[in-house]
Amino acid sequence: MSYSPKSMKQPRAFAAMASLAILGLVGSVLPACAGEKSVAAKPAAAAAAAADKSTPVAEVNGKPVTMADLETMLAPQLAKLEQDRQKLLEQGLDRLVEQKLMETEAAARGIDVLALQQAEIQGKISEVTDAEVATWYQENQARVQGRPMEQIAPQIKQFLTQQRGQTVQEEFIKSLRGKYKTRILMDVARVAVAEAGSPSKGGPVGSPVTIIEFSDFQCPFCSRVNPSIDQAKATFGDKVRFVFRQFPLNIHPQAPKAAEASLCANEQGKFWEMHDALFANQQKLSVPDLKATALTIGVDAAKFDACLDSGKMAEIVARDMADGQTAGVSGTPALFVNGRFINGAVPYEELAKVINDELSRKGIEVPAAK
Numbered sequence: 001m002s003y004s005p006k007s008m009k010q011p012r013a014f015a016a017m018a019s020l021a022i023l024g025l026v027g028s029v030l031p032a033c034a035g036e037k038s039v040a041a042k043p044a045a046a047a048a049a050a051a052d053k054s055t056p057v058a059e060v061n062g063k064p065v066t067m068a069d070l071e072t073m074l075a076p077q078l079a080k081l082e083q084d085r086q087k088l089l090e091q092g093l094d095r096l097v098e099q100k101l102m103e104t105e106a107a108a109r110g111i112d113v114l115a116l117q118q119a120e121i122q123g124k125i126s127e128v129t130d131a132e133v134a135t136w137y138q139e140n141q142a143r144v145q146g147r148p149m150e151q152i153a154p155q156i157k158q159f160l161t162q163q164r165g166q167t168v169q170e171e172f173i174k175s176l177r178g179k180y181k182t183r184i185l186m187d188v189a190r191v192a193v194a195e196a197g198s199p200s201k202g203g204p205v206g207s208p209v210t211i212i213e214f215s216d217f218q219c220p221f222c223s224r225v226n227p228s229i230d231q232a233k234a235t236f237g238d239k240v241r242f243v244f245r246q247f248p249l250n251i252h253p254q255a256p257k258a259a260e261a262s263l264c265a266n267e268q269g270k271f272w273e274m275h276d277a278l279f280a281n282q283q284k285l286s287v288p289d290l291k292a293t294a295l296t297i298g299v300d301a302a303k304f305d306a307c308l309d310s311g312k313m314a315e316i317v318a319r320d321m322a323d324g325q326t327a328g329v330s331g332t333p334a335l336f337v338n339g340r341f342i343n344g345a346v347p348y349e350e351l352a353k354v355i356n357d358e359l360s361r362k363g364i365e366v367p368a369a370k
Contacts, residue, residue, distance in 0.1 A: 055067055075325075076325045076330070080330075082189065133149070191327045191336060191341055194323065195210070198243050199271040200241055202242045203237070207240060208358065208364055209358045213333055214333065215332050215333045215334075216249050216332040217259060221345040222333045223279040225346065235352065245324065246263075257287060261304075264294075264304050264307035268299045274294065337354045
């Protein structure tokens with residue numbers, strides 16, 4: 001989950017949306033239809049011209065507007081489109097690999113895929129009890145929005161059954177991946193994001209995995225991702241390098257000055273101490289509060305206050321924000337794991353999965369979980 005000026009909460013997967021739709025908690029998700037048009041293949045000369053970023057795409061008063069101009073203006077949106085495209089390819093490949101694994105196992109047993117699904121998935125989903133329905137209802141009052149349990153008990157039962165089925169299927173597919181050698185050869189979506197001399201911890205420059213985080217000290221979801229990062233640091237050691245870049249959102253009026261304060265502390269080698277103190281006191285981010293917090297971490301107060309009052313760190317904050325926007329960041333926290341975009345305060349397990357995949361792709365032994 002991430003904070004964004006446009007949206008405080010976004011679904012992480014279509015499957016989750018479908019599950020909630022069973023309970024009537026979200027609107028229907030329907031594909032939009034456009035007129036079907038075939039696109040003629042471009043002649044070689046036209047394709048070559050399109051590839052040349054200096055090619056004019058318009059003229060204003062005799063002066064050319066180039067493709068490079070257009071792409072620069074649309075850089076954040078184009079980055080987001082590319083991320084979405086690659087994510088769709090990755091999800092599609094996962095489904096295709098799962099389908100092939102099921103077909104392989106079914107053939108080995110001499111049965112068809114439907115029979116395999118019945119035996120290993122549908123047949124192993126335990127029945128949801130009335131007590132479990134009642135417990136879920138009591139624990140999710142905000143979701144049910146005051147509707148009586150008798151009215152939505154069937155939907156809750158269907159929802160919980162679907163969840164169990166998904167868990168059973170995931171475990172079965174995991175066992176098949178172990179049984180049949182499976183390698184993913186397609187690379188993943190990556191966005192070029194520079195460290196830009198930003199504060200870092202963990203492994204050295206050139207570590208197998210570099211995580212660049214764009215964050216906001218006033219954002220509650222940003223504080224929630226910190227335990228995941230701390231656990232990753234403890235588990236993976238110097239295999240992973242963590243870099244922090246500033247992205248104060250315009251809905252958080254105290255965030256820009258808090259970002260400057262962290263960089264003023266960084267001048268005295270106290271960035272991470274200030275980082276932790278600011279996230280621990282997100283309700284105390286006024287300028288006087290920032291100066292008081294700085295005293296608790298042992299900085300030279302006179303130097304810190306002069307730095308903060310001068311506003312000289314605002315330029316670095318603005319640079320970080322511009323780089324984040326170019327990379328497609330619109331909310332916080334936003335993580336880039338070797339350029340792979342992760343949106344929101346993900347649990348440690350999800351972050352570790354991506355780190356493990358990156359280490360595996362480089363032939364590095366994955367450490368045991370801690």
